[in-house]
Amino acid sequence: MTASATGHDGADSIDCRRIDLSVSISAIATGFNPALQRVPSVDTVSCPLDIRPDFVPSWKPRRLPIRCIGLTLPDGAEFLPSAPPAQRPDRSRTRPDRHCSGEKQQASRPKRTRVKPPPGAVSLQDRLFYLLQPPLETWLAGQELIMPFEPFPYQYEGIAWLFARHSALLADEMGLGKTMQTITGIRLLLRAGQVRRVLLICPKPLIPNWQREFRLWAEELPVVTVEGTSARRRLLWTMPGASILIANYELMTRDLPDIPEEERPSFDLLVLDEAQRIKNRDSRTAQVARSISRRRSWALTGTPIENRPEELASLFEFINVIPRRAAPDLRQLAKLADEHILRRTKDLVMTDMPPRIDRDAELSLTDAQEAAYRTAEKEGVIQLNELGDAITVQHVFELVLRLKQITNFDPLTGESTKLERLTADMNEIAACGGKAILFSQWTRTLDWLAERLQPFGPLIYHGGVPTRQREPILERFRNDPQAHLLLMSYGTGAVGLNLQFAGYVFLFDRWWNPAVEDQAINRAHRIGQKNPVIVTRFICAGTIEERIDRVLREKRELFETILGDGEESSASLTLNADEIFGLFDLKARGQNGARPIGPSRAA
Amino acid sequence: MPENTSSEQLRIGFLAALEAEGRGYVGGLLVTSRTGRPLEFQCTTPVRPDRTQEILYGRALRPWLLGELIGGTLLDRVSIKPDLVIVRDPDMLELRNHTEIPVACLDDSDSPDAATPSVGGRRLYFHRDHTSDSDFVSSRAHLVPGQADLEEPLERVQEALTETIRTVLAR
Numbered sequence: 001m002t003a004s005a006t007g008h009d010g011a012d013s014i015d016c017r018r019i020d021l022s023v024s025i026s027a028i029a030t031g032f033n034p035a036l037q038r039v040p041s042v043d044t045v046s047c048p049l050d051i052r053p054d055f056v057p058s059w060k061p062r063r064l065p066i067r068c069i070g071l072t073l074p075d076g077a078e079f080l081p082s083a084p085p086a087q088r089p090d091r092s093r094t095r096p097d098r099h100c101s102g103e104k105q106q107a108s109r110p111k112r113t114r115v116k117p118p119p120g121a122v123s124l125q126d127r128l129f130y131l132l133q134p135p136l137e138t139w140l141a142g143q144e145l146i147m148p149f150e151p152f153p154y155q156y157e158g159i160a161w162l163f164a165r166h167s168a169l170l171a172d173e174m175g176l177g178k179t180m181q182t183i184t185g186i187r188l189l190l191r192a193g194q195v196r197r198v199l200l201i202c203p204k205p206l207i208p209n210w211q212r213e214f215r216l217w218a219e220e221l222p223v224v225t226v227e228g229t230s231a232r233r234r235l236l237w238t239m240p241g242a243s244i245l246i247a248n249y250e251l252m253t254r255d256l257p258d259i260p261e262e263e264r265p266s267f268d269l270l271v272l273d274e275a276q277r278i279k280n281r282d283s284r285t286a287q288v289a290r291s292i293s294r295r296r297s298w299a300l301t302g303t304p305i306e307n308r309p310e311e312l313a314s315l316f317e318f319i320n321v322i323p324r325r326a327a328p329d330l331r332q333l334a335k336l337a338d339e340h341i342l343r344r345t346k347d348l349v350m351t352d353m354p355p356r357i358d359r360d361a362e363l364s365l366t367d368a369q370e371a372a373y374r375t376a377e378k379e380g381v382i383q384l385n386e387l388g389d390a391i392t393v394q395h396v397f398e399l400v401l402r403l404k405q406i407t408n409f410d411p412l413t414g415e416s417t418k419l420e421r422l423t424a425d426m427n428e429i430a431a432c433g434g435k436a437i438l439f440s441q442w443t444r445t446l447d448w449l450a451e452r453l454q455p456f457g458p459l460i461y462h463g464g465v466p467t468r469q470r471e472p473i474l475e476r477f478r479n480d481p482q483a484h485l486l487l488m489s490y491g492t493g494a495v496g497l498n499l500q501f502a503g504y505v506f507l508f509d510r511w512w513n514p515a516v517e518d519q520a521i522n523r524a525h526r527i528g529q530k531n532p533v534i535v536t537r538f539i540c541a542g543t544i545e546e547r548i549d550r551v552l553r554e555k556r557e558l559f560e561t562i563l564g565d566g567e568e569s570s571a572s573l574t575l576n577a578d579e580i581f582g583l584f585d586l587k588a589r590g591q592n593g594a595r596p597i598g599p600s601r602a603a
Numbered sequence: 604m605p606e607n608t609s610s611e612q613l614r615i616g617f618l619a620a621l622e623a624e625g626r627g628y629v630g631g632l633l634v635t636s637r638t639g640r641p642l643e644f645q646c647t648t649p650v651r652p653d654r655t656q657e658i659l660y661g662r663a664l665r666p667w668l669l670g671e672l673i674g675g676t677l678l679d680r681v682s683i684k685p686d687l688v689i690v691r692d693p694d695m696l697e698l699r700n701h702t703e704i705p706v707a708c709l710d711d712s713d714s715p716d717a718a719t720p721s722v723g724g725r726r727l728y729f730h731r732d733h734t735s736d737s738d739f740v741s742s743r744a745h746l747v748p749g750q751a752d753l754e755e756p757l758e759r760v761q762e763a764l765t766e767t768i769r770t771v772l773a774r
Contacts, residue, residue, distance in 0.1 A: 076634070
């Protein structure tokens with residue numbers, strides 16, 4: 001807008017003009033803008049209220065499909081629907097017994113030993129069977145199975161290990177309770193319905209021991225011993241009702257092959273005690289043992305290797321973990337041992353067991369013994385040398401035995417440095433009311449000693465004593481306060497017996513194999529022993545005994561070096577022919593002078 | 604109330620579940636004698652709720668899944684019916700709403716209610732709508748050995764479930 005102005009006197013006048021400032025905007029005809037300016041039109045639609053709302057999508061709670069995997073355990077069989085009808089609820093309010101107090105709820109939980117599935121259990125149900133078993137401590141806590149004594153933790157582990165295995169070699173050191181672990185393992189397997197018929201083979205002298213241990217640890221189990229006439233034994237072998245049969249190796253070897261194949265008994269479990277008896281896989285005993293039809297095979301021995309690692313192969317063949325005639329190398333044997341052998345030593349598990357105190361009594365021969373010994377040795381060596389290449393190990397062996405007998409006592413005068421020392425020791429032991437076991441390899445020596453040690457009430461236990469008299473002898477030694485000394489032969493008394501009430505062991509002469517000596521010593525140094533066991537080895541200085549002892553020590557050290565696991569008791573290599581020859585400086589005289597003679601050159 | 608109430612018999616069911624990574628829950632029920640000997644075991648294959656169920660069940664999902672669904676299925680499935688079911692997971696108490704069998708949960712609290720019954724050295728508590736189960740359990744508590752540990756069988760169930768999952772996954 002503009003303006004012009006004019007005054008009253010006609011002077012300047014203001015002139016106003018209108019200027020239009022509005023700007024015209026032209027909108028693009030999109031069609032939207034007019035719509036924005038349009039007044040919305042409102043209309044009503046009638047809606048019937050009696051129609052149910054529809055939900056899309058629809059959803060209904062549904063049960064998810066579930067598949068189950070089930071396992072009824074043997075103990076559950078009696079509770080299956082065919083079981084007797086259940087009774088009405090007893091609603092009477094009963095006060096929980098005091099043992100059920102919740103006070104221990106927060107207490108530290110006791111140790112539990114669980115059964116683990118064996119490596120060979122492949123199927124899920126097999127594995128679950130073992131996993132679902134209660135801890136052994138609960139199982140054996142007295143509600144179902146009465147245990148006379150609380151087992152040691154390592155024994156629980158051994159039982160659990162045996163329970164889960166079809167093939168087992170229990171090789172615990174002597175005295176750690178292989179017998180009890182085996183009996184309890186059998187008991188649990190019977191209880192769990194895993195076995196019904198068990199055969200236990202052991203050396204003949206150990207049968208009373210097994211009978212006694214079964215009565216102690218599993219009194220409810222019927223045990224039948226195979227004995228008597230041939231006809232009676234045949235009846236016992238084939239009797240279907242017997243849960244547990246005990247027989248000795250000789251009867252097993254003699255009787256079973258004579259039974260027609262279709263009548264031969266089969267067993268759910270075959271246990272070989274002192275299983276080193278089958279270390280030679282070609283022996284008749286080993287062959288018969290392997291031929292017995294069974295589902296589980298357990299071998300028990302404190303000395304799985306007595307001489308050569310290959311002996312293990314025979315045991316592995318028996319427990320069915322290697323094929324027939326297989327010859328595993330050392331690496332394979334070690335792997336098999338890891339899987340199928342359970343071995344514990346006293347050092348590892350019985351830290352609170354009284355110690356075994358070994359002392360070598362180095363004695364000087366009496367004059368009469370010395371004279372007899374030197375004469376016998378001189379003459380013996382001369383005779384051996386004269387044999388030249390015709391010499392055999394048996395010839396040398398005979399001389400060794402003769403000399404060892406002289407170190408025990410002089411056959412002419414009866415003088416004995418060992419007897420003098422023994423009498424002195426026994427005076428002390430008897431004065432304190434103690435008991436001692438003496439081992440010798442000769443029954444003649446034992447009889448000779450018995451005559452001279454009457455003040456100590458000696459009892460004799462060797463192969464010449466009828467079997468039925470043996471157990472009463474042990475009972476008397478155990479209970480008679482006047483019986484201070486038990487004279488035993490290595491062959492009869494070294495294995496399986498429980499004599500832990502004796503605190504002293506004398507090795508009157510040395511055995512060829514330290515493992516046998518260890519077994520003998522462990523009759524006394526075993527579970528239940530409350531005092532240190534003092535072991536006295538009599539060694540006559542400057543004699544064959546000293547030489548044998550040196551060789552055995554060297555071999556033991558070598559064995560430990562190879563195994564490297566500190567298993568002293570496995571250092572059980574016996575003397576071989578070379579070493580027996582080496583005890584003497586044998587030389588054959590020929591045209592070119594003297595030359596050494598030995599087994600490789602002997603006929 | 605359970606059928607088997609003979610004065611000297613008590614069969615105990617131990618119910619537990621574990622979550623299999625990415626596969627849902629696996630449940631197991633072990634029926635034992637009063638001394639803990641296993642009688643029967645049943646376990647499920649993995650059960651996984653879908654997303655819709657997770658949303659709609661909300662906090663009720665676990666009780667539904669573990670108690671009603673898994674627990675109920677297992678209880679139906681076992682041939683040997685327990686007289687009492689022990690659980691450790693409180694959500695599993697939901698099972699009691701779907702069965703006549705008493706269901707008890709182990710009381711792990713530091714100061715357990717003195718009124719709760721004790722069995723085998725462990726205090727138990729019950730579903731709030733079924734507190735009368737306490738009477739039944741009290742009347743049977745003397746049948747369980749004092750040295751028994753009611754938690755131990757649940758560990759067996761856990762181990763068995765782990766083994767089952769491992770085996771199933773390996774197939």
